[in-house]
Amino acid sequence: MLQPLAIPSLLRLPERKLCITVREQLPDLPLLTPVQGEIEIQHQGTCLQVSARVNMIVTLTCRRCLCKYNDRLPLEVSEVIWLDATKSDPRAWPLEQEVSFADLMEYLPPDGWLDVGQWLYEQISLALPSHPLCRPDCRLDWEPEEVPPVDPRWAGLTQFKPWG
DSSP, X not given: OOOEEEGGGGXXXXXXXXXXXXXXXXXXXXBSSOEEEEEEEXXXXXXXXXXXXXXXXXXXXXXXXXXXXXXXXXXXXXXXXXXXXXXXXXXXXXXXXXXXXXXXXXXXXXXXXXXXXXXXXXXHHHHSOSSOOSSTXXXXXXXXXXXXXXXXXXGGGGGSOOOO
16 A cells, blocks of 8 residues: 655655555556556655656446446656645635636645655546547447337427427
């Protein structure tokens, strides 16, 4: 299980870098195989550079035919997490504030913890396809039933065009 990491402990490592070999079955994700690969965390003074190169096989449901299928999901992601005690404390935030695009970053306190398992879970969740298809040419395997004949009493209404 990926344990939370004390951010100050990175300062005592050579090059302030930690490499973690991953072979984890993360709960709440549709994984067929464990997540396998490597996570690298480097303390760069005012920020953490967190990178992951992992592979897994996920079980997804096709959006068209609703069949379950397995797909290989390679993931190579990198993120900068800024270290700032004031911005990471929600109690110090104003009730209302206009936020620029540049301010949409993740902050952690310099003496806090990085939950590596949660970070990896979030990255995999973002990498899952939003509209999975079992194959590019997938279509429904059933044909719609034939349209029943129109009751002769209602036949006169067929001449009208639908609204729109």
